[in-house]
Amino acid sequence: MNASTKRLKILVAGVGGQGALTAARFLGDAAMAVNLPVIVGQLHGMSQRGGAVECSVIIGPGHSSHIGDGEADVVMGLEPLEAKRSLAKMSKHTKCVVNLGKIVPFSLAMRGESYPELEPILAYIRTVTPHLYTVDGPALVRQTGISRTLNVAMLGAVAGLDMLPFGHEVLWQAIEKKIPPRFLEVNRRAFDLGVSSVSQ
């Protein structure tokens, strides 16, 4: 990426409590570390848990944190339905990384319905962009032993796309600075597993 002209727009979509905002902040810190202009914003979301949350990270020169329809270069979907919810922000150029771990919306549970089939959700995303990368988040975090490593694993996956204007280690160092020492090892493992989950 030519930092002086081009902007990279990353959308982080998830469910309240999954660490979407924290992940966005890590990306912002990493951009700062290599002296790139960056804006991080919350497009949508309440402070409560369980609601849909959308954060934006815009790296490169510019003014606002808004990502318009079809403008996202990268979508980091922490949950399949939430990735689908942000489909309007995607175009055929968007690279979309989706965690396959499902969080059942209460409205479905209440009606006695189960979570929709995964494959149609993914197929739906593919109608907009062919660049879909799936991450088996539940299996991946099982390997780390701590479920709260999911957002770091997904950051690893985004780094693995090699779209970011900084290296994997720059992003890891930004994460490392904000994580308590006793959780560093599991998070590093999650990050590396995330990177390799999208690499061929």
Next chain:
Amino acid sequence: MAKTEFLTGNEAIAQAVWEAGVRVATSYPGSPTAQLLEALARQEGLHCEWSTSEKVALEVAAGASLAGARSVVVMKHVGINICADPLMTFAYTKINGGFVLVVGDDPGMHSSQNEQDSRCWGPFGFMPILEPSDAATAHAMTKQAFELSEWYQTPVMLRLFDKTAHMGGQVTVGPRQEPAVKGFTPDPNEYYMVPPFSIYRRQRLEERMGGLAEYSENSSLHEEFPGTGDIAVLAAGHLALYTRELAPEVPLFRIGMVYPLPVERIRVFASRFRKVVVIEELLPFIEKDLRAAGINNLEGKAHFKTYGEITPEIIHQALLAAGLDLDPLPVAAQLPAPVPRTPMMCAGCPHRPVIRILKDLKITAHGDIGCYLMGSYQPFEVFVSSISMGASLGLAMGMEKVQAADGAHPPNVAVIGDSTFVHSALPALVNASYNGHVAKVLILDNRATSMTGGQENPSTGKDVRGGQHQSFDYPGFCRVAGVSDVVEIDQFDYDQAKKVLKEKLEQPDHSVVLIATRPCALKYKIKEPHFYVDPDICIGCRTCISVSCPPISMQQYAHKPADKLNSFIDENGCVGCSVCAQVCPVHAIKRSEPGQQVDVPRPVGMPAEEGAGS
């Protein structure tokens, strides 16, 4: 040495407040500015406090200003209603130490009960208002606000939005200045706000506002961006940034001081164009002021609603309608509406059993401001009203008076949290006793101001930095206020709690305060052994689902009929509160034993966790 940091708008203002040498910072937490004081409290050299209400917060900060030190008070838009009484008269006085009120507005009501336009307080209270666009301007404007406050001896309001408070960007930070504390010189003309002194001060406000209007005309808080064409845009805050992105070629006047406006400068600016589009959220505050000054080549609310947020898409559409030639925006894929995902109470939330019991008992409940308001949503829908902080008690009293006069005696219960109770309900409880009301009050004392992020409050007695002081004695206060029957309950003992609530709330002509005592599961990181569903006992009745807990869902099990779903508890999400197990009619939900593997079939597609059951 100056360096650059990545900060949100809230953090940037906190940094600037610290750099400006502020000695006292007060706040009552409210979105979108709840994180500001928390960021400030990480700094040293100033007193920071979560005051019990915005009124007290403003008074404490005002006292510090009287003493000649710089001070700041932070709140959300509805907080100004609470502190309007001292604010409107403090604004009459000759402000001594620089005084800044930071307010967060919430167009679109992301996390508020209304969307009032705080700019109205400017002309109403004779105060200037600044509006930053992003973290960097928030930082610069905050420092400028303290200077302005001292130059013009005025309170200064700094107005934020969800977007400007939460948006993060680069900010050049500096060292802390230590302006000398000026000290206080008593002078009735300036600080005794009774007539004739207040009449004298009221006249001085004309000079203050005249001076500020002149300042605004020449201020670098405003910024003009040149462009081409005969249509220009006038906007403040993040809306100016949106415009810059959407239409960089269009001439833009970014207003930094929204009150008083630089009217003559805008007159000159507007005269160069055929038309000026005024972009502002909520009321036509800027547009009306400019029209009153005879600037009429404006188009504002003709293109924008007076409620809700203005998005870049709305601006794009308005600019096209105004006659600008802009590139079309990318067209979004046409989507069926995705399954909605609404916020819900956390796993282990102590409000859940209380709300569920109120639903079971079909009691007329008035809600207040806090997480328990989620009891207004499906599947609970238990509250008949919710208005504002502490209002539940008064609403219950008034409704009960009318219904009792008609011969009916349905209990009207006020449901209120620990922080909200101290904030605004103390006079209401005294009023109940004094005027002979039947008070039925349910205090949900979870030892946290949870809805805004779990801040400390008088219930814990801990201050914003964790220092321990006096905690509030809820039962003691209620008795002193005149309600002798005060009962503490453990709401996780579901049947017993339900029995007490039924007996006490349905007893006619009997005032009672019930205090639910379990703490916030999120703030106190409660994690007990998780519960699990035995799918061979589960009858799929969804009673557990009806307590609306995030880790409970309906799932398919391989050995059960394909058209039949049974419930399942995600062991990572469950914190072991036991409410679902207590409402399950067939006892299919059981507590796991630490260190032992749970030996029941798992749903399709959900392999067992490594180390699950521990």
